[in-house]
Amino acid sequence: MKARVTVYPRREILDPQGKAIRDALSRVGFAxxxxxxxxxxxxxxxGTDDPEQAERELRRMCEKLLANTVVEDYSVELLGGAGAHP
Amino acid sequence: xxxxxxxxPGSNCDxxxxxxxxxxxxxxxxxxxxxxxSVKGCDLVVLPGGFSYGDYLRAGAMAALSPVMAAVKRHAxxxxxxxxxxxxxxxxxxxxxLPGAMRRNASLRFRCQDVWLKAERTDLPFTRRLRAGxxxxxxxxxxxxxxxxxxxxxxxxEAAGQVVFRYSTPDGAxxxxxxxNGAARNIAGICNARGNVLGLMPHPERCSEPVLGNTDGLAxxxxxxxxxxxxxxxxx
Numbered sequence: 001m002k003a004r005v006t007v008y009p010r011r012e013i014l015d016p017q018g019k020a021i022r023d024a025l026s027r028v029g030f031a032x033x034x035x036x037x038x039x040x041x042x043x044x045x046x047g048t049d050d051p052e053q054a055e056r057e058l059r060r061m062c063e064k065l066l067a068n069t070v071v072e073d074y075s076v077e078l079l080g081g082a083g084a085h086p
Numbered sequence: 087x088x089x090x091x092x093x094x095p096g097s098n099c100d101x102x103x104x105x106x107x108x109x110x111x112x113x114x115x116x117x118x119x120x121x122x123x124s125v126k127g128c129d130l131v132v133l134p135g136g137f138s139y140g141d142y143l144r145a146g147a148m149a150a151l152s153p154v155m156a157a158v159k160r161h162a163x164x165x166x167x168x169x170x171x172x173x174x175x176x177x178x179x180x181x182x183x184l185p186g187a188m189r190r191n192a193s194l195r196f197r198c199q200d201v202w203l204k205a206e207r208t209d210l211p212f213t214r215r216l217r218a219g220x221x222x223x224x225x226x227x228x229x230x231x232x233x234x235x236x237x238x239x240x241x242x243x244e245a246a247g248q249v250v251f252r253y254s255t256p257d258g259a260x261x262x263x264x265x266x267n268g269a270a271r272n273i274a275g276i277c278n279a280r281g282n283v284l285g286l287m288p289h290p291e292r293c294s295e296p297v298l299g300n301t302d303g304l305a306x307x308x309x310x311x312x313x314x315x316x317x318x319x320x321x322x
Contacts, residue, residue, distance in 0.1 A: 070187035
């Protein structure tokens with residue numbers, strides 16, 4: 001089973017990178033961009049086909065290592081079988 | 087006093103910390119490897135600056151899960167002294183030995199400059215040689231020193247007296263202009279509730295000898311050595 005984990009700075013926390021990217025986008029003509037949050041994405045292959053077990057494991061990975069929950073939020077998305085990987 | 091300096095892959099201030107403890111303060115010092123599963127009887131453990139594990143994922147995140155950190159946690163829980171400098175501070179945060187987290191500097195720039203620090207605690211094992219309100223000059227060199235936590239957590243930290251150093255002007259005024267990285271409430275260094283674990287972004291090991299033009303950092307190491315020699319020695 002493949003999964004995608006995304007980690008973003010928490011909403012209430014100023015994201016200096018996202019702000020710099022937003023400013024750069026408006027400098028190159030994308031004036032309509034109101035906000036950018038810069039995060040990370042992880043594509044993870046798991047040995048299990050059990051979606052519940054996979055999600056549980058992925059959430060534990062986020063709590064333990066992939067996200068720092070003091071300043072970051074995470075989300076977990078199951079992508080299905082081996083063929084789903086890009 | 088027996089001192090240990092942890093070496094992670096990517097540590098680059100380990101020899102500086104070793105040098106201050108060994109040659110300036112003439113202590114018994116050993117390096118501790120990140121794969122070690124004990125602190126080898128050390129009274130003081132220093133987590134040095136650098137880029138442990140290349141800052142992969144987040145600064146300090148991988149190092150926090152290395153075998154030696156389990157031993158450092160046991161050492162801290164037993165009341166042993168732990169000093170985390172720069173990347174070492176980031177490791178202490180990621181390991182949960184100190185509260186809060188670091189983010190990229192608000193300027194998004196790596197800051198390498200001298201800063202001034204106002205000492206708010208002078209009763210700790212690391213600060214007892216300082217005078218109340220003393221202002222120290224120390225170098226910083228980091229891209230992720232923007233200390234952050236939830237407002238109520240910051241309030242609790244302050245109420246418990248765990249803010250040890252704040253960025254200030256040379257005369258000790260805590261101002262937005264004297265904050266080099268955007269850290270919440272100008273926080274440059276904090277300790278745990280018990281006071282035996284200290285983390286700070288500035289580099290005391292880079293200003294502990296007259297030949298370097300600045301000895302303001304030496305008081306931290308000298309305080310720890312003084313305490314370690316007496317209090318910890320008496321415990322044994």
